Amino acid sequence: MGGEDWEWSGGVGTRMLGSLGLLYLECDPDIGRDWSLTRPFLGLEFIGAGGSALGLEYRWKDSDLDQKALFSAVLRYPFSEQVEAELGVTNASPIGLGLSDRDVFVRLAYTIPLTAGGGW
Numbered sequence: 001m002g003g004e005d006w007e008w009s010g011g012v013g014t015r016m017l018g019s020l021g022l023l024y025l026e027c028d029p030d031i032g033r034d035w036s037l038t039r040p041f042l043g044l045e046f047i048g049a050g051g052s053a054l055g056l057e058y059r060w061k062d063s064d065l066d067q068k069a070l071f072s073a074v075l076r077y078p079f080s081e082q083v084e085a086e087l088g089v090t091n092a093s094p095i096g097l098g099l100s101d102r103d104v105f106v107r108l109a110y111t112i113p114l115t116a117g118g119g120w
Contacts, residue, residue: 019043023059025096037062041070051078055088059098066098082111 019042026036041059053076061069074088086107091099 013049015047017043017045017047023096027065027095027097035065037065052076061098067100068098070096070098082113084109084111 021041022038023041024036024038026034028034039060039062041057043055043057045053045055047053053074055072055074055076057070057072059070068091070090070092072088072090072092074086076084076086078084086105086109088105088107089102090105091102093099
């Protein structure tokens with residue numbers, strides 16, 4: 001997405017992507033009962049002309065499993081086509097449940113370039 005112009009965009013300025021969906025999560029905590037939730041979510045991503053982005057995510061609370069509604073925010077900066085860094089905050093647990101406290105996360109990503117033939 002970062003290197004291509006979008007059909008409806010001139011390739012300059014800020015672009016916005018949005019998503020709306022339904023999450024289904026099934027948990028088996030090994031205590032003799034299965035837990036599941038089905039909740040709507042909303043995501044927005046604002047992408048600058050240089051490829052830097054701000055992403056926001058919200059998932060409505062399930063009163064049986066979540067302590068709070070899930071909310072995440074992330075700043076993403078591309079150093080090149082292969083390397084990018086993220087700094088964000090979330091209250092998501094490792095399996096995706098909404099917790100009462102927020103944690104900061106940092107991610108450094110490297111994308112392995114592949115040719116059209118599938119080789120390196």
